[in-house]
Amino acid sequence: MTPAAAAPPVADTAARGIALMVLSVLLFSCMDALIKWVSASHPVGQIVFFRNLFAFVPVAFFIRRAGGLAVLRTRRLAGHLMRSVFGLAAMVCFFAAFALMPLGEAVALGMSGPIFLTALSVPLLRERVGARRWSAVVIGFLGVVVMTRPGAGVFEPVALFALGGALLYALAMISMRRLAATEPTAAIVFYFTAFATVVSGFSLPVQWVTPATPLDWGLLVSVGLIGGLAQMAMTQAFRLAPVALVAPFDYASLVFAILLGYLIWGDVPDAFILIGAGIVVGSGLYILHRETMLARRRRARR
Numbered sequence: 579m580t581p582a583a584a585a586p587p588v589a590d591t592a593a594r595g596i597a598l599m600v601l602s603v604l605l606f607s608c609m610d611a612l613i614k615w616v617s618a619s620h621p622v623g624q625i626v627f628f629r630n631l632f633a634f635v636p637v638a639f640f641i642r643r644a645g646g647l648a649v650l651r652t653r654r655l656a657g658h659l660m661r662s663v664f665g666l667a668a669m670v671c672f673f674a675a676f677a678l679m680p681l682g683e684a685v686a687l688g689m690s691g692p693i694f695l696t697a698l699s700v701p702l703l704r705e706r707v708g709a710r711r712w713s714a715v716v717i718g719f720l721g722v723v724v725m726t727r728p729g730a731g732v733f734e735p736v737a738l739f740a741l742g743g744a745l746l747y748a749l750a751m752i753s754m755r756r757l758a759a760t761e762p763t764a765a766i767v768f769y770f771t772a773f774a775t776v777v778s779g780f781s782l783p784v785q786w787v788t789p790a791t792p793l794d795w796g797l798l799v800s801v802g803l804i805g806g807l808a809q810m811a812m813t814q815a816f817r818l819a820p821v822a823l824v825a826p827f828d829y830a831s832l833v834f835a836i837l838l839g840y841l842i843w844g845d846v847p848d849a850f851i852l853i854g855a856g857i858v859v860g861s862g863l864y865i866l867h868r869e870t871m872l873a874r875r876r877r878a879r880r
Contacts, residue, residue, distance in 0.1 A: 595819025598811045599827045605808035607834035609801055610676055610685065611842060616797050617677035619790070623781030625673055625801060626666070630774040632802025636810050637771055644764035652765055654757060661753035661766065662773035664746050669774065671743030678736040681839035682847045685832055686855035687725060687740035692862040693718035694748035702752050714864045721857030724850055763813055771806075822870035829859050 613625055641649060652658065675684040697715050699705040707715075726737050757766055789795045815824045832855055839845035847855075 592819045592823060595815045595817075595824050596827060598815035598818065599824040600830060602808045602811035602815060603828055603831045604834060605804050605811065607685075607831050607838060609804045609808060610681060610831075610835060611838045612797055612801050612804070613673055614676040614681055615842070616794065616801070617673070619794065620787050620798070621781070621785040622670060622673045622677060623778055623785045624787060625798065626669055627775065627778040627782060628798040629669070629673075629801045629805050630771050630778060632799050633771050633806035633809070634775070635803060636806035637767055640810050640813070641764045641768060644762060649762045649764045650768055652761060652769075654761060655769075657753065657757050657761075658766070658769040659773070661750055661757060662770045664750035664753055665770050666774045666777060668743045668746035668750055671739045671746060675736065675739035675743060678739065679734075680843070680845035680847070682832070682836035682845060683725070683737075683851055684740045685835035686847070686851055686858070687722065687737055688744050688747070689829065689832060689855065689858045689862065690718060690722050690741065691744040691747040691751075692865055693722075693858065694745050695751050696865050698748050698752060702749075703755065708868070711865055711868050714861045714868070718858050718861030718865075721854045721861060723854070724857060725854030727850060767809065767813075820870075822866065825866055826863055829862070832859065 609629075613629075616625060641647070672684070672688060675688070693715050696707060696711055700707050722741070726734075726741075754766060789798060836845075836847055839847075
């Protein structure tokens with residue numbers, strides 16, 4: 579049998595990529611729900627520590643498959659540090675939002691990350707953004723305004739945690755784009771996880787709350803294990819299928835979050851949240867579509 583015959587069909591590979599992306603989004607959604615659950619009795623710093631410490635279990639497996647400890651060699655520690663600072667700050671903001679807001683609303687506001695990313699790519703990455711993508715950015719921000727309603731007297735300051743997390747997430751993604759030119763994915767994941775574990779560990783002496791039951795211990799450990807598995811599934815999804823094919827499935831997290839929020843806490847998003855979230859998701863999908871089209875044109879010119 580020839581190598582070409584042994585290779586899996588492209589359609590099968592794409593289907594596996596989509597399946598892994600949906601699995602990743604489902605796992606992340608379950609992790610978010612667990613974070614909201616345990617945040618009722620444990621501080622954010624302690625949850626962040628468990629999230630990263632036990633993520634090392636699947637991350638270690640990921641590093642082994644990527645080539646072992648050799649892939650961790652780097653000359654760009656400053657770049658890893660910047661990515662890790664932004665990533666950890668985003669994680670803290672999102673975890674605080676999950677603790678203080680209905681899960682669906684926090685996730686909906688967090689969907690504004692790609693909009694911030696597109697806007698910041700101009701000054702920070704010197705990318706060219708055309709009128710169509712700028713229009714999508716503006717429309718996306720209007721969706722955020724619809725969700726937060728700052729002039730209607732119903733704006734909640736806790737929404738700033740979700741929006742701040744989205745902004746910091748965008749900065750972390752920009753840092754990752756710079757690192758990705760020379761650094762393997764396994765190294766980026768390892769250094770971030772190590773940094774977040776160590777830094778969040780400093781909060782334990784002042785914030786530690788001993789889990790009261792074996793179930794509490796299990797939930798905290800599960801946050802890390804599920805988060806690490808979700809990251810591996812997402813990484814593999816992007817390896818198997820084009821970004822344009824699998825990335826839109828990330829928005830399924832909004833559906834999962836609303837469903838879990840309703841089933842566990844009885845949260846029902848109001849019409850403003852749903853309309854604003856729809857605008858943000860539509861804007862994000864259009865930005866992804868335009869970036870994919872432009873990338874294809876650049877490849878065709880080479």
